[in-house]
Amino acid sequence: MTARSTLMVFVLAFASSGCEPDDEAPRTLIDGPRVLAIKAEPPSVPPGGSTTVTALIVGTGGETPSVSWARCRLAPRPGEAINPDCVDTAQAATLEPIGDGTTITTTMPGDVTASALGQPDATGGVYLTLVARVTVAGETLVATYRLRLQSPGDVNVNGNPVLTGLLLVDAVGVATPIDAAAPPTVQAGDRLTLQVAVADASVETYPPPLGGAPVAEVLRTSWFSTAGMFTDERSEGPAATTVLELNTLLPSAGSAIDLFAVIRDDRGGTDYVHRTLTFGQ
Amino acid sequence: MWSTRSELFTDSRRGHTQRPVFPVLGPPLTRGGIRLFLSAATALVCVWSTPGSAAGAEPDVDAGTAGPDAGAAPEAPPPLSKPPRLLRFVEATTPASLGEAGRADVVLSIDVDAQGKVTDVAVVKFDGPEASQAAVAQAAVAAARQFTFEPGEAAGKPVPVRITYVYHFAPKPPPAPAGAAAPSAAPQGGPTAPLDGVVLRKGDRVPIAGVTVVAGAARAVTGDDGRFSFDALPAGALSLQLRSPTTSPADTPVTITPGKRLSLTIHLESQERYTSVVRGRRAQVETVEQTLQAEEIKYIPGTQGDTLKAVQNLPGVARAPYGIGLLPVWGSSPADSRVYIDGVAVPTLYHFGGLRSTVNSEMVDALTFVPGGYKADHGLGLGGLIDVQTRRPRTDGFHGYAQFDLLDGSAMLEGPLTKNLSFAAALRRSWVDQTLPYFTSSSLQLSPIYWDYQARLTYRATTRDTVDLLLLGSDDRLNVIAQSSGMSDTTAASHVYFHRGILGWTRRLEGGGAFTWTSSVGYDVPLDLGIRFGGTATSIDARTLSLTTRAVVDLPVRPWLRLFGGVDYEGSRFTQQRAGVARPPVGGATGASVGGFGEQTGSFDGMSSGYATDDLTVYANQAAPFVVATFSLFGQRLTVTPQMRLQISAFSGYPGEPESFTNTHVTPDPRFSLRYKLTERVALKGAVGLYTQPPAAEALSRVFGNPALEPQRATQTLAGFDVDITTTLRLETAAFWKDMRNLVVPGAAVEDPVLVNDGRGRAYGVELLLRQQLWRNVFGWVAYTLSRSERKDHPGEAWHRYVFDQTNILTLLASYRLPRGFQVGARFRYVTGNPYTPVTGAYFDSNADRYVPISGAAFSARLPAFNQLDLRVDKIWTFDRWRFSAYLDLQNTTRATNPEALSYNFDFTVSQPLAGLPLLPIVGVRGDF
Secondary structure (H helix, E strand, C coil): CCHHHHHHHHHHHHHHCCCCCCCCCCCCECCCCEEEEEEEECCEECCCCEEEEEEEEECCCCCCCEEEEEEECCCCCCCCCCCHHHHCHHHHHHEEEEEECCEEEEECCCCCCCHHHCCCCCCCCCEEEEEEEEEECCEEEEEEEEEEECCCCCCCCCCCCCEEEEEEECCCCCEEECCCCCCCEECCCCEEEEEEEECCCCCCEECCCCCCCCEECCCEEEEEECCCEECCCEEECCCCEEEEECCCCCCCCCCEEEEEEEEECCCCCEEEEEEEEEECC | CECCEEECCCCCCCCCCCCCCCCCCCCCCCCCCEEEECCHHHCEEECCECCCCCCCCCCCCCCCCCCCCCCCCCCCCCCEEECCEEEECCCCCCCHHHCCCCCEEEEEEEEECCCCEEEEEEEEEEECCHHHHHHHHHHHHHHHCCCEEECEEECCEEECEEEEEEEEEEECCCCCCCCCCCCCCCCCCCCEEEEEEEEEECCCCCECCCCEEEECCEEEECCCCCEEEEEEEECEEEEEEEECCCECCEEEEEEECCCCCEEEEEEECECCCCCCCCCCCCCCCCCCCEEEEHHHHCCCCCCCCCHHHHHHHCCCECCCHHHCCCCCECCCCHHHCEEEECCEEECCCECHHHCCECCCHHHEEEEEEECCCCCCCCCCCCCCEEEEEECCCCCCCCEEEEEEECCEEEEEEEEECCCCEEEEEEEEEECHHHHHHHHCCCCEEEEEEEEEEEEEEEEECCCCEEEEEEEEEEEEEEEEEECCCCCCCEEEEEEEEEEEEEEEEEEECHHHCEEEEEEEEEEEEEEEEEEEECCEEEEEEEEEEEEEEEEEEEEEEECCEEEEEEEEEEEEEEEEEEEEECCCCCCCCCCCCCCEECCCCHHHHCCCCCEEEEEEEEEEEEEEEEEEEEEEECCCCEEEEEEEEEEEEEEEECCCCCCCEEEEEEEEEEEEEEEEECCCCEEEEEEEEEEEECCCHHHHCCCCCCCCCCCEEEEEEEEEEEEECCCCEEEEEEEEEEEEEEEEEECCCCCCCCEEEEEEEEEEEEEEEEEEEEECCEEEEEEEEEEEEEEECCCCCCCEECCCCCCEEEEEEEEEECCCCEEEEEEEEEECCCEECCEEEEEEECCCCEEEEEECCCCCEECCCEEEEEEEEEEEEECCCCEEEEEEEEECCCCCCCEEEEEECCCCCCEEEEECCCCEEEEEEEEEC
16 A cells, blocks of 8 residues: 555544544443453563452442453454454454453463564553453443563563542642542532542653663543543543533432543553542532 | 547638638629639648647647557657648549539548658548539549648657548639739729738637638738738728638728738637537557546536546546545555656655645646556556646747635746747645635644646757656645544644656657657655654654656557557665554555544554564665557558566665665566457457556565565456447447456464565456547536455455445536536536445453454445535636636535445444535636736
């Protein structure tokens, strides 16, 4: 394909990716079962090492989800995040079951090598693909998590960023933690400025794979709620903020509004926090 | 398929009384003895050639034999620059059967060869007493066979021309009474003065030949330069009467002052406003080809007067999404077709998005489109070829234009610098980035900015040698800002451009041959793209420095054999700095669907496997000697053309580095074509051949490609027939089959190189073109293609539709010239929707925080069909020295919501079609002088 054809399709794809169907609920709205995040502690594991993996599943209506986990050792091709056969039900033989439940403990296979997991990404990492099949409320959801392989000699091994809480910022800029035990009451029409509280040292650095000065991780926060709309669905930085506008998608009076913030770094590190608000009138 | 009719000349010699074709003035015919009478003002020229220039009365010429389907000359014949001129007229013997008072008109078709000799005469029509028809026609033919001409010329060399000639038999007027003055002399003894002048066409000031100027009893006729003169006219008031078949009648009062010369410039309204009227047929060069003449097609609706966009309406050309200017031809990738300007390859014909072509339409003389099966003088592509021929600057004074519409503004100036040196220069600059926001959403901002230039010098060094220098370039900048709430800070910017300097030398050889040498230097930036998503940058910066040379000899060896051969060389230095992941090429041999998009930020976020950087340098040298032999057999009914092209491609990459490589490929490409005239109106045609397309330089990257890639290959076979229903209505049909091998596709397994030669392709179908050339103010065509294009990516895999597979492509267009300078046109298109790969589900990628679609069978679904009606209205005001025109080009008049792609929500559970541009009115104004 010529360079000009490449450019055409880049721009078409790029431009169209900003186009979404009209009148669709925003991605931030939790109105049914969803997997918001998968967290591994630690997120980077050497061969033979173990990690605890947890899936953040919301919108279940109180029902306990059934989660089955598997790992896939098929390497992605260049340009792919994971090998498509890992999520193809017709290729079930490629998956190795590793446990059931919202939280499991699994190990990185002792015989795995970096070259067997494909070519590194922009951070220089290779990953083992974990696949979670979640069945809840009559739906089956599929989610993946790429567990980073810690190789011998790795410096600046990745750790998860740590969210210590969620802050409510008032009109004069004073940030107050939202008390999980005493959720604040909000009204229709309110505009709530929210900010994540991130522990120090959550922003790590790592050597770029192609050489050069160490790169500081970019922390990206995704916002979710069961009511209202955010001005920014995703924010960047250790002090990421957004505004929740309670003009639409409102619950009944007296209901709880669930808030979730999920923070991620460049190398698979994840954390999340949950708070609630009480909706008044 | 073109020819031009135009008034040629008048003949006032040998005492023949001049009679205009339309006898609206002059003394009544007197009875008396009958003599043969020739009115040269009625001579018509009908030639077989390529279309002439846009504004000048440049009839077409057949550069090959005079036969309509000779196909002898592989190169497209240039327009006629000089019509044949009668040197020796022979008076026919009047048959007795005509009678003393009888009159008759015999319309003859006369073939004049390149030496000016008459080779064939045929009677086309007879108007006179039926009883004398045979004898009179025989007498006219016998006389015409003895005519001698100064041969017509095209591109500075004599060419055979077929003319239509009217031989008038009329009673000889009685001799003038004794002492009567000669027609152009003043009454004896009275005061007189000379008068001279020039007759120009209103608007573009083109000299008009063959206009009869009557001044009292005196008459004169304008020559090729439009000039006339009277040696001595009687003093006093006088009315000059100007009459000719192609101009409106005009009377001009003048006052002759004794002893004072009067010089006039008279502007006449032309009855054929755009004299490059095309009729008849040019010598067919390729088995399947269409040649479009600039003047005729610039009024096609939906093209905004852009000549080169008309190629998108021809059969065999699939429609790209949003009409973005890609040209998928006969099931091939757009990358497989080659675009030439004056024989030199350029990277693209259109500015970004297909808004406008990169060459100003006013610089274009003709565009030849060959969808496939082209001859051995071209190569390096598995698709079709588009050959744009620019025209030589006009030498009849300074001319130019300026135009403004919603998209851009452009201007051009041309004219003679010396007797043998002429120039033309054109420039265009867009402002669509200011107007486009009115048609796009606030969440998506596109800012395309483009400009282009062309400058040409033509020097007639000798009567046999012409040197041309052409400089041209194109520049596109595009900024895209997508403000979806799903992305943070997403921008893209690109800047692509190319420049060329082309030097050409044409030498006319003895015996009708020609030698052509063309060299060029060029600098391209085909892709300079930067995309930043968050903290990760993807960038591609590619540049090419090129040098080409082409030397061709065209030799008529025997009356039945013509040889055309030469050498084609293209050399380049390609450099590319790239950072990102090796994403499979979309829309290429396999390609992911371009029909569906969602949150597919994919490789932009840096989380995909294979992030790398590359600094690539590739030297490419591609040389190809070729020979084309054309045998004309059985009285030129059968034309057989065996050909051979030996393509030699040498690549060396990463020079001086440990990973350097050198690859050389030598591929013979034999080809064969034939054409058989079943009858005078029906011809059968066929061709078969091998085609080679070397790998693109960027595909030889050791990081993002594969240095060991081999050339892609194809066998193309086609057959069909052409029917000349009338002299202006023609039907062309073709069935085609293309078998493609060694196509470059992404590697299947992780351990495979990023790109491999595993792909296979096949495309087959039929097409037809029913075309009405300009006739009684109407022109248009119906183009239809029924086809299938498929790909197989790796051995053992199933065939699937190609991304540009469009089963039905129908285009209907017509344009009609109304009185008072109005012209209206309509175009309707129906195209089967593009295939796309359906989404059958999705999974959530927690690391990237996005849903990833799970695809169904490749290209197993189709978008709804596309249909669109475009209308156009032009109004032209013609003044003496200039012309003003305005147009309204309405695209998608019925506001059809044609889905161009699918858009998905964040988890791919809901989709909706993305429509193309709604009703789009383009208003433009233009001034020509």
